[in-house]
Amino acid sequence: MAERRRYRSVRGGELAFAVLGLPLGVLGGVYAVAVLYAGALLSLTVLGLPFVAAALLGARRLGGLHRWLVARLLGEEVPAPRPLPRPAGAFARGRAVLTDPVAWRALLYLFLRLPLGVLGFLAVVGLPLGSVWLVGFPLWVRMMEPGPRSIGLLDLGAIPIGLAVLVAVPAAVQALGGANRTLARTLLGPVRSDQRVRQLEKARSILLAEGTDRLRRLERDLHDGTQAQLVALAITLSLADDVLGAGAPPVGLPPVGLPAEGGSDGPDLGRLRTLVDRARGQAEDTITGLRRLTRGIHPVxxxxxxxxxxxxxxxxxxxxxxxxxxxxxxxxxxxxxxxxxxxxxxxxxxxxxxxxxxxxxxxxxxxxxxxxxxxxxxxxxxxxxxxxxxxxxxxxxxxxxxxxxxxxxxxxxxxxxxxxxxxx
CATH class of the missing domain: 3.30.565.10 (Histidine kinase-like ATPase, C-terminal domain)
Known part of the structure; x- marks a missing residue:
């Protein structure tokens, strides 16, 4: 559904791209052929390599222009390739240009755009004109031949053929638009090694962000949850110790048996039992919280x-x-x-x-x-x-x-x- 909506939204752009495709395809094809032909002729002279290097730089820039047109008119965002490295020294820079896969792929794109540009122009301009000529074929024949003339089967058969050609125009334009998208993705985007490097860099940034976020959540859960529970447990045990201390014998005297619950000379066993129960519950809550945290790190x-x-x-x-x-x-x-x-x-x-x-x-x-x-x-x-x-x-x-x-x-x-x- 989303793909169909995208094609509908750029159908006007496909028409514009097809119309512009002929002049741009001719210019690009002529440029690519001229570069290869002149480069071969000059290869035995001192001007050969500098000419090819300059032509490859031009192909890189033309590839950027076509990438922009594909994005604006066909709705296909092609990622930009990596910038051309600029090492120190004229010889090193020239070698970097001559061995640049992005420039050579852009040159190949310009060469292949010529037949696609011709086909696109024919689909947008040639097919509708041919359809009009076929539909009006009986009228054109009558106008060209003086005198009365009956309409034959050939004349009538041209009309449905013309209508069929007209109906086929949108499908042809859409098919050529898809071919242009595929060609641009294949030759104007980053090379495979650069794509893998970008994927690895993105994966590394995601891992670092996730790791940092997970550590922050763990720290927050430990601080706000487990640490608070342990503090409450320590306070409860301290209160229990105070209750026990209230019924302890004076220093130097042997301890005596604790009186029955409710006695006045020993610890308050009722309160002590309440505090112990509370401490047990707090300990269980702390254990549950720790289990939840460890489950978030690696489920048991x-x-x-x-x-x-x-x-x-x-x-x-x-x-x-x-x-x-x-x-x-x-x-x-x-x-x-x-x-x-x-x-x-x-x-x-x-x-x-x-x-x-x-x-x-x-x-x-x-x-x-x-x-x-x-x-x-x-x-x-x-x-x-x-x-x-x-x-x-x-x-x-x-x-x-x-x-x-x-x-x-x-x-x-x-x-x-x-x-x-x-x-x-």
């Missing part, structure tokens, strides 16, 4: 694998969840933890935002891939966008070379799928 349930952890996770969901597991392989520990927390967050989203009455969680691990899918019968409308929890989840999965897909049309149902490698 994962020690038995996803087959044991996920049914326990779904049992705590307020929305009934049907669990389907096909775990032929056991993933690495870090992948298991990611799948567990991903399932927990998706089930939380179902309970909080979907309005669903039932859900289904399915996980499979086979052939080196782990797939998690959470479906619900809620009202739909979930998207991966800025500021949403699904965006953060997709970024965390990307750190592990995982992907997140959302299919949630308005009115539902919703299906969110995550796929990760079984091993890194």
């Amino acid at each position: 349930a994962l020690e038995g694998g996803l087959a044991e952890a996920l049914p326990g996770l779904t049992a705590t969901s307020p929305v009934p969840v049907d669990v389907q597991l096909d775990l032929r392989e056991r993933p690495e520990e870090v992948i298991e933890r990611a799948v567990y927390f991903c399932a927990a967050e998706l089930l939380t989203n179902v309970a909080k935002h979907s309005g669903a009455r039932s859900a289904e969680l399915s996980v499979s691990a086979a052939e080196g891939r782990v797939r998690l899918t959470v479906r619900d019968d809620g009202h739909g409308g979930a998207v991966i966008g800025a500021g949403t929890g699904l965006t953060g989840l997709a970024e965390r999965l990307a750190v592990l070379d995982g992907t997140l897909r959302v299919d949630s049309p308005p009115g539902g149902p919703t299906a969110v799928s995550a796929e990760l490698p079984g091993r890194l």
Whole structure:
């Protein structure tokens, strides 16, 4: 649905890109052919390498212009490649230009844009004109031939052919627009090694941010929760010690048996019992809090694998969840933890935002891939966008070379799928 809306929104841009494609394609193709031809002729002279280096710099700039046009008219944001390195020395700089893969790929793009530009112009201008000529074919023949003339089958057959050609124009323009997007993504974006470096840099920043955030949450929980509970426990034990001290014998005298509860010469056993009960409850609360914190770091349930952890996770969901597991392989520990927390967050989203009455969680691990899918019968409308929890989840999965897909049309149902490698 989103892809169809995007194509509709840029259809006018596709027409403009096709019209501009002919002059730009001719100029780019001529430039690429001239560079290769002149470079080959000058290769045996001292001017050969400087000419090719200057031409490659020009191809890089022209690639940037076409990348801007593709973004503005076709709605395809192609990431800019890395800047050209500038080492010290003229010889080193010239070598960097001559071995620059971005410039050579831009030159190839300019060469391939020529046939696409011609086809695009024919689709936008040639096909409509041909359709008009075919539809008006009987009229053109009558105007060119003087005297009375009957309309033949050939004349009538040209009309439906012309209408069919006219109907095919939008599909042809859209197909050529898709081809131009693919060509731009392939040749005008970063090379594969640069893309991997960017992915690793982004993954590192996400890991650092998540680690910092997790440490801050842990520190806050320890300070506001566990530490406060331990302080309260210490105060309770101090009060109990005061009660015991109130009934202690004077220094130097042997201790005597404690009087019965309610006596005046010994400690208040009723109050002491109350304080001990309170201390026991505070200790249990502290232990529960520590278990919750350690579960957030590494769930104990994962020690038995996803087959044991996920049914326990779904049992705590307020929305009934049907669990389907096909775990032929056991993933690495870090992948298991990611799948567990991903399932927990998706089930939380179902309970909080979907309005669903039932859900289904399915996980499979086979052939080196782990797939998690959470479906619900809620009202739909979930998207991966800025500021949403699904965006953060997709970024965390990307750190592990995982992907997140959302299919949630308005009115539902919703299906969110995550796929990760079984091993890194």
